[in-house]
Amino acid sequence: MHSLLLYFISFGITDVVDIILVAILLYLAYNLVKGTPAITIFIGLALIYITYMLIKAFDLKLLSSIIGKFVNVGVIAVMIVFQQEIRKFLLYIGSNEFLRNQNIKSLLKLKFNNTQPHQIYLDIDTVAAACFNMSASKTGALIIVSRKSDLKFYINTGNIIDSALTSQMIENIFYKNSPLHDGAVIIEDNRLVAARCVLPVTEKENFPANYGMRHRAAVGITENTDAIAISVSEQTGAVSLTLAGEINANLSKEKLIFLLEKNLKN
Secondary structure (H helix, E strand, O other): OHHHHHHHHOOOHHHHHHHHHHHHHHHHHHHHHOOOOHHHHHHHHHHHHHHHHHHHHOOOHHHHHHHHHHHHOHHHHHHHHOHHHHHHHHHHHOOHHHHHOHHHHHHHOOOOOOOOOOOOOOOHHHHHHHHHHHHHOOOOEEEEEOOOOOOHHHHOOOEEEEEEOOHHHHHHHHOOOOOOOOOEEEEEOOEEEEEEEOOOOOOOOOOOOOOOHHHHHHHHHHHHOOOEEEEEOOOOOOEEEEEOOEEEOOOOHHHHHHHHHHHOOO
């Protein structure tokens, strides 16, 4: 018991620095996976490690030995489970964007995220009008509407536009002779943030053969984030909305507006 008290009482300046650095790393890791399915795995692993540290502190040798075996291979497990997130993090760290990011400044000022829900606003009628104008001319398109997940990594793969959201702008981007028509458009806070963005494609083995690469990318991005993807088929002109990896196909204009209104509510 005496050694246990010493374990908790021994606390110096290096311990303070150590705790702050770990807190910063955990905060960055949380921001990386929040809004994705990986967040539940991240929380689970964190709880397991905290439990392991408590067991070691109370010197429960048998239980510590059992959980320790799992913790020892934890690095390999993390690399397998979070391979996409780790790749995204390394690419982000290696870019100039990391140094310019306002999140670093907010960390230094200890300004953490506000707990109030983020209000999502979208001019739905404008998006729907653009989609069905392109549907009439069989102009292929892929529009991503950001919700809570951070899409910065995907935004940085394309050309930054940051323009007002208008149906004419969307249609001009996806016009067949436009240099920006390949890839996806990303809408964030009711603005056209970027075009020609590269998205992950789904790895589902049973993916329907009648869907093309736009639909594969729509499913892929919505499997990895909580974004909404709207696709316009170049072959048929059919309009689809994809959410959480599920495609709602052959939508009417009214149905598209209904689904957008329903899924943009907080």
